[in-house]
Amino acid sequence: MAQRFVVVMAGGSGTRFWPASRAERPKQFLQIGDSGETLLQATVRRAAALVGKDQVFVVTNARHGEPTREQLPDLPADNVMLEPAARNTAPCIAWAAGRIRRRSADAVIGVLPADPHIGDEKAFAAVLDRALSAAEGGSVVTIGIEPNRPETGYGYVDVGDPAGDGVNHVRAFVEKPTREKAVAFLEAGHYLWNSGMFFFRADTILREVERHLPELGEFVTKCDDAAARGQEAPFVQDAYAGLPKVSIDYGVMEKADDILVVPGSFGWDDIGSWSAAWELARKDGDGNAHGGGEQLSVDSRGCYTTTREGKLVALIGVEDLIVVDTGDALLVVPRDRAQDVREVVDALREGERGEFL
Amino acid sequence: MAQRFVVVMAGGSGTRFWPASRAERPKQFLQIGDSGETLLQATVRRAAALVGKDQVFVVTNARHGEPTREQLPDLPADNVMLEPAARNTAPCIAWAAGRIRRRSADAVIGVLPADPHIGDEKAFAAVLDRALSAAEGGSVVTIGIEPNRPETGYGYVDVGDPAGDGVNHVRAFVEKPTREKAVAFLEAGHYLWNSGMFFFRADTILREVERHLPELGEFVTKCDDAAARGQEAPFVQDAYAGLPKVSIDYGVMEKADDILVVPGSFGWDDIGSWSAAWELARKDGDGNAHGGGEQLSVDSRGCYTTTREGKLVALIGVEDLIVVDTGDALLVVPRDRAQDVREVVDALREGERGEFL
Numbered sequence: 001m002a003q004r005f006v007v008v009m010a011g012g013s014g015t016r017f018w019p020a021s022r023a024e025r026p027k028q029f030l031q032i033g034d035s036g037e038t039l040l041q042a043t044v045r046r047a048a049a050l051v052g053k054d055q056v057f058v059v060t061n062a063r064h065g066e067p068t069r070e071q072l073p074d075l076p077a078d079n080v081m082l083e084p085a086a087r088n089t090a091p092c093i094a095w096a097a098g099r100i101r102r103r104s105a106d107a108v109i110g111v112l113p114a115d116p117h118i119g120d121e122k123a124f125a126a127v128l129d130r131a132l133s134a135a136e137g138g139s140v141v142t143i144g145i146e147p148n149r150p151e152t153g154y155g156y157v158d159v160g161d162p163a164g165d166g167v168n169h170v171r172a173f174v175e176k177p178t179r180e181k182a183v184a185f186l187e188a189g190h191y192l193w194n195s196g197m198f199f200f201r202a203d204t205i206l207r208e209v210e211r212h213l214p215e216l217g218e219f220v221t222k223c224d225d226a227a228a229r230g231q232e233a234p235f236v237q238d239a240y241a242g243l244p245k246v247s248i249d250y251g252v253m254e255k256a257d258d259i260l261v262v263p264g265s266f267g268w269d270d271i272g273s274w275s276a277a278w279e280l281a282r283k284d285g286d287g288n289a290h291g292g293g294e295q296l297s298v299d300s301r302g303c304y305t306t307t308r309e310g311k312l313v314a315l316i317g318v319e320d321l322i323v324v325d326t327g328d329a330l331l332v333v334p335r336d337r338a339q340d341v342r343e344v345v346d347a348l349r350e351g352e353r354g355e356f357l
Numbered sequence: 358m359a360q361r362f363v364v365v366m367a368g369g370s371g372t373r374f375w376p377a378s379r380a381e382r383p384k385q386f387l388q389i390g391d392s393g394e395t396l397l398q399a400t401v402r403r404a405a406a407l408v409g410k411d412q413v414f415v416v417t418n419a420r421h422g423e424p425t426r427e428q429l430p431d432l433p434a435d436n437v438m439l440e441p442a443a444r445n446t447a448p449c450i451a452w453a454a455g456r457i458r459r460r461s462a463d464a465v466i467g468v469l470p471a472d473p474h475i476g477d478e479k480a481f482a483a484v485l486d487r488a489l490s491a492a493e494g495g496s497v498v499t500i501g502i503e504p505n506r507p508e509t510g511y512g513y514v515d516v517g518d519p520a521g522d523g524v525n526h527v528r529a530f531v532e533k534p535t536r537e538k539a540v541a542f543l544e545a546g547h548y549l550w551n552s553g554m555f556f557f558r559a560d561t562i563l564r565e566v567e568r569h570l571p572e573l574g575e576f577v578t579k580c581d582d583a584a585a586r587g588q589e590a591p592f593v594q595d596a597y598a599g600l601p602k603v604s605i606d607y608g609v610m611e612k613a614d615d616i617l618v619v620p621g622s623f624g625w626d627d628i629g630s631w632s633a634a635w636e637l638a639r640k641d642g643d644g645n646a647h648g649g650g651e652q653l654s655v656d657s658r659g660c661y662t663t664t665r666e667g668k669l670v671a672l673i674g675v676e677d678l679i680v681v682d683t684g685d686a687l688l689v690v691p692r693d694r695a696q697d698v699r700e701v702v703d704a705l706r707e708g709e710r711g712e713f714l
Contacts, residue, residue: 019669019671296705298697298704299697299700307687310685311687312376312685312710313686313687314376314687314688314690315689316691316700316701317690317694318678318689318691321689323687323689325687327668328667328668328669329668329669329670329671330668330669330670330671330680331671332670332671332673332675332689333671333673333675334673334674334675337673340655340674341673343655344653344655344673347655
């Protein structure tokens with residue numbers, strides 16, 4: 001069996017979890033809900049259980065190197081790859097695939113976003129195992145999430161003919177749909193949510209990169225040369241910012257000849273807003289939940305609060321509210337308007353209040 | 358003209374402004390609304406403008422001596438009187454009246470609670486002047502506030518016959534009424550709110566104390582003796598906790614032969630809850646107001662927020678909420694339920710969470 005690796009993409013810079021998420025501390029570094037570990041820690045833990053921690057790589061922006069290493073003290077230093085600049089997912093994946101190929105010529109790689117929630121870890125592991133196995137034969141494989149609602153916030157995978165053992169051909173990748181289309185997708189039954197997880201042999205993806213993104217293919221070759229001279233770090237430092245800013249979806253997947261999809265159902269949630277934090281947390285009898293700190297509720301229902309340890313949030317007579325308290329900023333918003341946090345972030349940007357961003 | 362003095366009673370231990378008010382920092386030490394001064398500072402400033410700061414005395418519990426002196430650095434040290442124990446208002450007023458009589462035999466004294474809000478300071482000064490003048494003749498005088506609503510949270514003064522120059526006899530003091538009675542009082546037109554402010558000559562009140570509370574009268578005499586020997590402080594330290602716990606209203610006023618009342622209308626508010634903080638603060642176009650810190654509101658109306666300087670409270674899509682953020686506790690409550698803060702305080706007491714009280 002080919003040696004298996006996981007690349008965790010931790011490049012997020014999301015503002016949907018303001019004021020907890022900031023420029024210096026994006027979503028993947030947060031504990032959302034009440035799990036006691038950050039999203040990044042949970043993703044790496046699940047990956048390490050599957051392939052072993054020496055085979056787990058994390059790619060993140062250089063400015064986030066410190067929190068990444070702090071949160072993952074057990075990961076080998078060489079496995080934390082710091083991007084000198086944000087160039088979207090294709091350069092990040094190509095760079096990691098090159099490094100992994102140098103370590104193991106027949107490596108098979110799973111690429112996972114750092115920040116989704118996985119409700120059923122056992123089912124998740126089984127689906128990942130199936131996807132890695134399918135990728136060993138030389139295919140590019142993705143995981144499609146079985147939808148339970150007509151979600152307009154995700155891209156979809158249109159599932160085609162069977163390719164054996166719980167794997168199908170992808171007919172097409174579909175952009176985020178309108179509400180009407182999303183309802184039709186749910187009824188049609190052969191559309192899955194695009195999970196953003198991809199699986200391939202290192203040589204497969206690098207061949208696809210050379211074919212569709214030759215400039216990036218050249219970068220990988222030069223990385224190999226530089227690494228042979230022990231000069232990879234300075235080379236990447238110089239060259240990375242000049243790479244094309246392109247996603248693996250657009251740059252490679254949509255152009256590849258044949259992609260396979262493994263359908264999965266394992267309580268996946270991309271945690272798009274504070275509303276999801278409430279949904280994922282354990283609730284009391286009144287439907288209230290909290291992340292950090294304490295909560296004391298009087299005649300209140302459906303609320304989520306989070307603050308620092310040792311601090312108390314008292315709620316009286318309120319419903320379906322989210323209260324997020326950090327050192328220098330405090331947010332109060334109804335659960336069903338949690339996505340409007342961006343309006344605050346926009347206002348702070350316009351007001352040049354960088355200290356709060 | 359007799360020398361005029363003011364005694365400010367700062368004995369509050371209120372919990373209605375939790376989490377800003379605590380056992381160690383009652384309401385009078387807070388900035389409520391957006392005035393930039395605490396309630397105690399505002400009361401002393403108004404009193405000093407009327408009688409001069411050397412003639413303003415503040416009586417407070419010994420445990421609050423430090424914040425009192427910090428907030429009133431210009432007050433002579435001898436004018437801050439620290440009660441060794443809380444004994445309600447009669448002992449506090451008798452003790453202060455005794456000290457003032459030693460300074461000026463024909464002193465006339467106004468006694469003011471430390472923590473009401475006064476909207477029209479010019480009108481307030483005129484009414485106080487009238488009340489002090491009326492007291493010079495040897496009467497006990499109170500101020501009655503002209504009611505603008507059928508308030509059930511205050512006591513009332515039933516106004517009797519005129520006693521000349523904007524002063525009337527008090528027919529009776531009336532306890533907090535039912536809603537029905539409060540409506541009838543408002544219609545009747547001769548009921549005023551009991552402001553808790555009293556005016557009298559020092560010798561008048563001390564004669565009344567000797568008559569109705571002989572034990573307390575004896576305490577004042579012994580204070581005079583001890584002060585003559587330079588031993589007032591140790592004497593009070595020993596004797597104070599043994600004094601009867603009785604209010605000036607119950608112990609003296611209700612038993613006095615003739616009390617006069619000066620009607621007043623000067624934007625008086627006893628600031629009974631956080632709701633009053635919103636009412637008194639300057640609002641933006643959406644009816645939002647804030648005490649400390651910053652506020653950023655998106656599609657929100659009628660809210661009041663207060664936090665530490667340098668911290669931002671962001672509101673999205675909420676209405677008529679109060680948000681009070683302190684170092685270790687945070688309160689969220691609708692404005693019309695602000696009085697229910699006591700339920701949180703009760704729960705904390707029951708749970709023996711003294712660190713939050």
